[in-house]
Amino acid sequence: MKGWLLHHRQASAQAMRRLAGTPLNTLLGALVLGIALALPAGGEMLLANFQRLAQRVAATPQLSVFMALDATEKEVADVASRLRKHPQTLAVHEVPREETLRRFKESEGLGEVIESLPRNPFPDAFVVVPRDESPEALEAMRGEYAAYPRVEHVQLDSAWVKKLDALLRLARLAITLMAAVLGIALVAVTFNTIRLQILTQQEEIELSRLLGATDAFIRRPFLYFGALQGMAGGLVAWSVVLVATLMLRGPIAELAALYGIEFALHILPLSDTVLLFGLAALLGWAGAWLSLTRSLHN
Amino acid sequence: MIRFDQVGKRYPGGIAALAELTFTIESGEMVVLSGHSGAGKSTLLKLIPAIERPTQGSVVVNGQNVSALKRAAVPFLRRNLGMIFQDQKLLFDRSAFDNVMLPLAIAGVATRDAGRRVRAALDKVGLLDREKAMPVALSGGEQQRLAIARAVVARPAILVADEPTAHLDDDTARDIVAMFRAFNQVGVTVLVATHNETLFAPCMTRRITLSHGRLQP
Numbered sequence: 001m002k003g004w005l006l007h008h009r010q011a012s013a014q015a016m017r018r019l020a021g022t023p024l025n026t027l028l029g030a031l032v033l034g035i036a037l038a039l040p041a042g043g044e045m046l047l048a049n050f051q052r053l054a055q056r057v058a059a060t061p062q063l064s065v066f067m068a069l070d071a072t073e074k075e076v077a078d079v080a081s082r083l084r085k086h087p088q089t090l091a092v093h094e095v096p097r098e099e100t101l102r103r104f105k106e107s108e109g110l111g112e113v114i115e116s117l118p119r120n121p122f123p124d125a126f127v128v129v130p131r132d133e134s135p136e137a138l139e140a141m142r143g144e145y146a147a148y149p150r151v152e153h154v155q156l157d158s159a160w161v162k163k164l165d166a167l168l169r170l171a172r173l174a175i176t177l178m179a180a181v182l183g184i185a186l187v188a189v190t191f192n193t194i195r196l197q198i199l200t201q202q203e204e205i206e207l208s209r210l211l212g213a214t215d216a217f218i219r220r221p222f223l224y225f226g227a228l229q230g231m232a233g234g235l236v237a238w239s240v241v242l243v244a245t246l247m248l249r250g251p252i253a254e255l256a257a258l259y260g261i262e263f264a265l266h267i268l269p270l271s272d273t274v275l276l277f278g279l280a281a282l283l284g285w286a287g288a289w290l291s292l293t294r295s296l297h298n
Numbered sequence: 299m300i301r302f303d304q305v306g307k308r309y310p311g312g313i314a315a316l317a318e319l320t321f322t323i324e325s326g327e328m329v330v331l332s333g334h335s336g337a338g339k340s341t342l343l344k345l346i347p348a349i350e351r352p353t354q355g356s357v358v359v360n361g362q363n364v365s366a367l368k369r370a371a372v373p374f375l376r377r378n379l380g381m382i383f384q385d386q387k388l389l390f391d392r393s394a395f396d397n398v399m400l401p402l403a404i405a406g407v408a409t410r411d412a413g414r415r416v417r418a419a420l421d422k423v424g425l426l427d428r429e430k431a432m433p434v435a436l437s438g439g440e441q442q443r444l445a446i447a448r449a450v451v452a453r454p455a456i457l458v459a460d461e462p463t464a465h466l467d468d469d470t471a472r473d474i475v476a477m478f479r480a481f482n483q484v485g486v487t488v489l490v491a492t493h494n495e496t497l498f499a500p501c502m503t504r505r506i507t508l509s510h511g512r513l514q515p
Contacts, residue, residue, distance in 0.1 A: 003406030212376035213404045
């Protein structure tokens with residue numbers, strides 16, 4: 001056990017020495033891997049931010065229920081009570097047609113147009129806050145409400161949330177695919193780096209074998225090297241994304257303010273950061289492993 | 299203890315390098331393996347650490363049948379052998395100290411203990427003051443002594459050397475021979491292949507001579 005720990009300490013120290021021994025190669029390698037990883041990592045950062053924004057903006061999806069224009073007061077009251085009694089209804093906000101008319105008259109520019117109309121063009125309406133916010137439940141409620149007598153139209157105010165949700169899912173898929181492709185690139189780059197290293201250290205490897213080194217002993221420093229180089233790439237990617245986040249934060253906040261949204265771009269979440277470093281190390285290790293398996297047995 | 303029993307080695311293409319070799323080297327012996335160039339001395343030595351495998355017969359080292367050893371067990375056999383190669387195989391990218399350190403690093407000897415043993419080995423071959431020197435800065439004789447230090451640092455029971463005095467002038471070669479004798483006197487089994495057996499005459503207790511891959515009586 002002690003010898004095993006010692007071997008690992010020595011192997012990691014040796015890998016560190018090799019990385020430090022060729023600083024330019026190490027730096028270039030880390031840059032190549034880092035820039036490749038920065039694309040999916042940056043995409044992930046943007047996606048996480050959009051998801052946060054979408055959740056906040058669409059925190060309370062609503063259904064707007066519009067009555068027919070010629071619905072009587074009693075019919076409107078009936079629908080109101082049915083809406084209130086519905087088990088899925090959390091709250092109902094009544095919007096009488098007179099109030100809508102008054103609001104539009106007060107509004108700049110539209111007032112005169114509304115005044116010129118012969119009669120009130122607005123129907124009575126209700127805004128319903130649902131208990132269950134899942135798209136399926138909202139869809140079911142819309143169907144039920146639309147079937148109530150004298151209800152002309154039910155609008156799902158969160159239909160766009162559904163679209164956004166689908167869009168985010170698509171973006172997630174695109175980022176995953178990109179990460180997979182670039183992950184393969186990372187493995188390939190490490191594979192080649194380790195292959196070249198094995199070639200330059202052929203003499204030492206052969207001698208170590210003659211002096212009684214096991215395969216594991218010979219492979220260990222290379223595996224550590226692959227993992228460390230992957231992690232260095234992860235660090236570069238993380239830094240690139242951090243700098244991009246900080247640079248985009250101001251302009252995006254301004255843009256959001258124009259839409260009346262208060263929004264600050266967040267840096268890559270901790271869980272994604274851990275994932276980034278872990279995957280980068282794992283892929284580097286895998287590249288080294290493949291390279292060793294190919295090169296050492298020939 | 300090393301025992302060869304009806305050992306033959308035939309390379310692909312039908313060339314028989316060794317044939318019908320049967321002999322035993324008891325522990326504590328010093329044996330000189332002589333023979334003309336191409337007689338099969340190097341091939342014979344390579345069978346002991348399982349660098350080559352016999353195509354016939356069996357080779358037993360310290361009670362282990364080397365010829366039937368699994369690949370995974372070979373490293374542990376080699377750790378108990380001290381080997382001096384014909385081409386020395388020093389690593390020129392590291393100091394004398396680090397060259398001698400390699401077998402101990404492979405065996406997993408703790409660093410502080412290993413440093414002490416490396417210095418002891420360098421001291422035995424008279425290179426203690428050159429521990430920081432790179433091999434390229436060492437003379438031919440010093441390089442050979444460095445190779446010997448590396449072979450004995452892990453305190454093997456058996457020392458196997460292939461032409462350790464080749465390319466050395468007579469005085470230096472005699473130093474090397476004296477060194478092998480000293481190791482033998484403290485109980486190490488020594489097997490040295492050489493084409494220059496007269497050098498070993500003062501300490502030769504036993505000689506095995508090869509001719510065209512066979513033992514010469």
